[in-house]
Each structure stands twice: as structure tokens, then as C-alpha cells.
Amino acid sequence: MGEVSLLNEAVQALGIIADPMRMTFLLLGVVIGLVLGALPGLGGLVGLSLLLPFTFDMDRYTALAFLLGLQSVTVTSDTIPAVLFGVPGTVGSAATILDGYPMARRGEAGRAFGAAFTASVIGGLWGALLLGVSIPILRPMMLSIGSPELLMFCVFGLSLAAVLSTGSPLKGLTAACIGLLVATAGEDSQTGTLRWSDSLYLWTGLPVVPLALGLFAIPEIADLAIQRKSVAGDGAGNVETRTGQTRGVRDVFRHWFLVLRCASIGAGLGAVPGIGASVVDWIAYGHAKSTEKDAEKTFGTGDVRGVIASESANNAKEGGALVPTIAFGVPGSASMALILGAFLIHGLVPGPDMLTTHLDITYTMVWSVALANIFGAGICFAFAKQLAKVALLRISILAPVVIVVVFVGAYQGSQQWGDLYFLLIFGMLGFIMKRLRWPRPPLILGFVLGALVERYMFISVERYGTAWLWERPVVVVMIAITVFGILGPLVRKLRAHYKSGAASEKGAIGFQPQNLNADLLFTLALLGVFIAALVISSGWAFGAKLVPQVVGWTAVALLTLYVVLTLFYRAGARRAAMRDGSGQTAEQRAGQSDVHFDIVVDFGDLSPQVILWRAVTYFAWLLLAFGLAAVIGLLPAMFFVLVGFMWFLGERSWARTFAVAIAVWVFCYVLFHQVLFVPWPQSLIGDWFPVLRTNIPTNLF
Secondary structure, eight states: OOHHHHHHHHHHHHHHHTSHHHHHHHHHHHHHHHHHHHSTTOOHHHHHHHHGGGGTTSOHHHHHHHHHHHHHHHHHHTHHHHHHHSOOSSGGGHHHHHHHHHHHHTTOHHHHHHHHHHHHHHHHHHHHHHHHHHHHHHHHHHHTOOHHHHHHHHHHHHHHHHHHOTTOHHHHHHHHHHHHHHHTOEEOTTTOOEESOOOGGGTTOOOHHHHHIIIIIHHHHHHHHHHTSOTTGGGGGGOOSHHHHHHHHHHHHHTHHHHHHHHHHHHHHHTSTTOOHHHHHHHHHHHHHHHSTTHHHHTTSSOHHHHHHHHHHHHHHHHHHHHHHHHHSOOSSHHHHHHHHHHHHTTOOOSGGGGTTTHHHHHHHHHHHHHHHHHHHHHHHHTHHHHHGGGGSOHHHHHHHHHHHHHHHHTTTTSSHHHHHHHHHHHHHHHHHHHTTOOSHHHHHHHHHHHHHHHHHHHHHHHHTTTHHHHOHHHHHHHHHHHHHHHHHHHHHHHHHHHHGGGBOOOEESOOGGGOSHHHHHHHHHHHHHHHHHHHHTTSOHHHHHHHHHHHHHHHHHHHHHHHHHHHEEOOOBOTTOBOTTSOBHHHHHHHTOOOSSOOOOOTTOOHHHHHHHHHHHHHHHHHHHHHHHHHOHHHHHHHHHHHHHHHTTOOOHHHHHHHHHHHHHHHIIIIIIISOOOOOOOHHHHHOHHHHHHSOGGGO
């Protein structure tokens, strides 16, 4: 098909989507997507599941515009909780937290929003453009990619845990192994073996929502509850709105080449089936960190370039993910599987017909993605001033509101009590990891990619044995890139140490009693867990134990090396005599730039005893919320948690307390009960008084 014909099809598709009714539904989908993306625990999957039944009576153009309008912008509005709360609205905004949240804490939320929204719309448009011109070209390339190549893409994404965990690559890789091991819970699809538990809840594996909210939301709100400050902290009085927003826009255009590079990465990896939001933003962030000037020192501390890299990539991937969905019927992401459902509803068969007979529909989808990104960014820009001021909210109001949304959102995982159990378990684990400077993002990355790693590894080993490691050129190249990425930071550090010569102290080998601390105890506990996993899984069938054994031995090696280095080696340091103009020693500067792939919070003058007491009290409130939910029902318990937690955190105005509690409770009731039709978990009162269940709405008990 010639270029003129393709151009004519694209122009005709624009005319089709410009129909007022279709534009209305596209805009409605955008608004719904923005709301869902901004709420932790919700996202594109929930939205698409909700809207899919409503598309039966629509024509195919309107239906796809409606769904793609929602899906394209959830990764735009998820910037809001990532920047303001340090909580990923969706998994695609996890990397944005590293620099966006520190910017909000020093009063630059407006600048972060301006940069993020501008990078998002440019990245989305770039992804849509690449989708439009590449569908006929990529078909033969996509058909040549097999399981070994897909496996190495996943391994490469996980290896970035080491590259970005500058402070401790061993911790980053171990955290990724934890995620991979947790992902193996449940029934093995190859052999039917029940792994780690015979609980019915875990038969299909652990849902990602309670794990993600536990690892990120619970610890971040804990820090705010301990500090008793607003999100902006001491910089609350300097939160920028319009001025900061304009500055963020200028930042994006000043770094335009970074935007295009990261958008290309997002679109390219998005086109690979199974490599979706969970890894794309980290790869783009890692690329920016390794190529931008002075990024090693500033990324992770509030560098706007980190926000730009992440946001431009995760929006561009939506266009890329449509490539395998349209051309081969292979979902480029989990959300694209629901888009395929819309295809079937409207009699569309993915494949060659979408590139010939139905090319108008294909380009209608391209225009839908492009216009949705423009509308989404425009709406976010219009409300950036109000959104930035959320950072000024009192913690006594913000914390309980987020906790309620987190509890109810976590229950969306599989709508069982197990979701809340694991929310608290991983919340405690996330808090411990954060306090001990163990990076959490690699854990969630390993968990999300776990099923893919297991599937691709099993197929590769069963079909090719071990020959795929050296007989497939793409695999060899990816292995080389991965090894270089892991060893690169170590080599650079050794070279810098060697060049410093006499200005550095040599490392010492010998027992280091000062390192007998909580971090070492946690490391030994993890080592025990992985050894136990190796013993338990050793008796399983080959297909069931392949990944647990590989991951287990890898983690044991990493943890053993970390224990040995911790107990018997002290790294050399720059001599204290070398100071800069600020009077700081080099080791002080190094401590400040020790980015460990996560967010560090300074509690200021608070004593360890006060920090411990407030942390214990905070988790006691979470356990109380869980207990109340078991007795009177999840939704009624949330009202009492709102009132009690606001009082505990120092909210002295009862009028404001009840006003906020009632407003949030009504919002949750309408959204989750009336709109999403959530089947609420059984409670004790519901068991004891069955008469009440027939007279009172079932969502209450």
C-alpha cells in the first residue's frame, strides 16, 4: 500500500473520529481515566473492565475511542499521587516518585506537574506517531521474536535494579529476587503443583494491587504520620502553581532530545508483548541516569529530568502496546487484553485485516490515542494549581483519607479477605525495607514480571535446552548489555577510586563489629527464607521448581556476598581534608548522593524513641481498621477509622473531622458500591444477625 493511500486512510480516520458523538465519548473516557489513574489501587484494568459492557450498543469506532480514551491517560493522572504522596497511582508511575516526590516536598509540585504533563503529551503523541507509521513495517520483526528474547528483555529490566540502586546493587538485585519468588505463589500452570500454600486465595497467585499499595502507600503515609507535616514538609509555603508549571514546561523543551529518546524507548518496548508499564519507565529512567550530565549525583533527589524521562516513556508505550494487539492478536499489556475483548465484541479479528480491510479502524485508534493524550494533559494543566495545593493539606486529613482509599482499593485485588491480610503484611515489609534502605521498586518489578519470566524460561529450557543462551544473537547481545549494566557502576567506582590515588584511604579487610545491626539481622532473615524456599521447592516437578530454584540460588549467592562484605570489609573513603566551598568533606557529599532507588525521609529532630512510638501507633491503627472491618464490615469500619485517625493526628475541629469523614465515605460508597458493584467481604455481625442482612444493604455487612 502506497504512502498516498496510507495518508488518505489517516485523513479519513480523523474525519471519522471527529464526529461529535464519538468525540464526546472519547472525552468521557479521558475524564474517567484521569480519575481512576489518580486514585491509588485503581487504573486502566479496573476502568476497562467497568466500561467494556457499555460498548455493546456502540459502533466500533465509538467503542474503541471510548476505551482508548480511558486507557491512554491513566498514566498521565497517576503522576498526581506519585508526586504529591509518593504513592504510584499505577505501576507505570513508580519511577516518577524518585524525583517527583522530593520536588513536591521542597515546594516544587507545580514544576513537577508542568514537566510531567508536557512530557506525557509529547510522549503520547510520539508513541501514536510511531504506531501510525510502523504497523506495516514491524510485522516481520515481531514474528522473529521468541521466548528466549522475551526472557532476556525481562532480565534486562530486572538488572536495572542494580544499575539504579547505586548505594547497594546487591540489595537491589535481592529485592528483585524477592518479587520473583512471591510471584511464584499459587498453582503452577505447567504441573498443577500448589506452591507455598494450598490456600484457595493463592491458587491463582497474589494480586498486584494489595502488594503494590502495601509496599508503597502504607510506608509513605507512615512517614507522614510520624513527621506530622504536610506532604510539602518545610517547603509547604513555597508550593509553586502557575509559575512552577511554566517552568516545568520550559524544562521539557530544554531537554527535548531526552523526551524523544525516552518516548522512543517507551514505544519500542511497549510493542514487545509482555513488556509493559512495569518495566518501561525504569528502563527510560535508567537510560536518562546513565546518559545525562551529573545524573548519578542528582537523580533520585528531585531532578526534573527524572520526571521527564519516566513520564515521556510511560505515555508513549500505550501506542507501542497496540502494535502486537492489532497486528497479531497478542496483547502488548494486560489492559490490551481487554481491548482485544472489544475487538471480539464488535466482530474485529486482529491480524492482516487490520492492516488492509480495516485500516480505517486502525488509524482511528491511532487518532484516539493522540487526541486522548492532548485532552488528558490539557485537563491536568487546567487543574494543576489546585492539585499542587494538595501538598498543603494537613496530615491529620490527608493520611486517613489515603488510608481509606488504600484499604478499599486493595480489596479490589481479588475481593477477598486475603487482599487485606497481604496489604498489612507487605505494608510492614515495605516500612522495614525503607527504614533499612532496602529498595522497594525492584521488588514490585520482580513480582509484576514474575509470571512472564517463568513462562519464557520454561519454554526456552524445554524447547532449546541451554543452547538458547549462545545460539540466538539477540539473546547474546541482551546478556552482554545486562552484564555491562550490572558491572558498569562497580567498574566506574573502582576507576574513580584508582584515579584519586593518595587522596583516598584504602579499604580494610577484617571483622566489622559496628555492622552488627538491624540491617544485618534483616539480611540473615531473608537468607533463611530463600534457603527454606530452596529446600521446599526441591521436591517439586521440574516445571514447578525451575524458577524458584534459579531465583533461590541467585538470592542466596547475593545475600551471602552481602553478609561477607558487611562483616569483613570496610570500603575506603575520600580523606576528610578534601573539602569543597561549602565546607563539606567528600564522604559527606557522597552520602548525600547515595541514591538507593527509593525515597529517603528526614525526620529532623525527632528522637528514635518518638519515631518508634509513632510508627507502632500507626500500625496499631491499621490493625484496628482491619479488626473493625472483620466485625462490622469494611465500608462502615472506614468511617470510624477516618474519625479516629483524624483525632489521633491532632485534628481538633470536630466539624471538619465529620465533614471530611462523611464526604470521603459517601464517595467510596458511590464509587465502589453503586458504580463498581463491589461484593463486600463477610463480617461477624453479618454472620450473627442474618436478619440484618435482609433489611440493611448488603454492602454494610
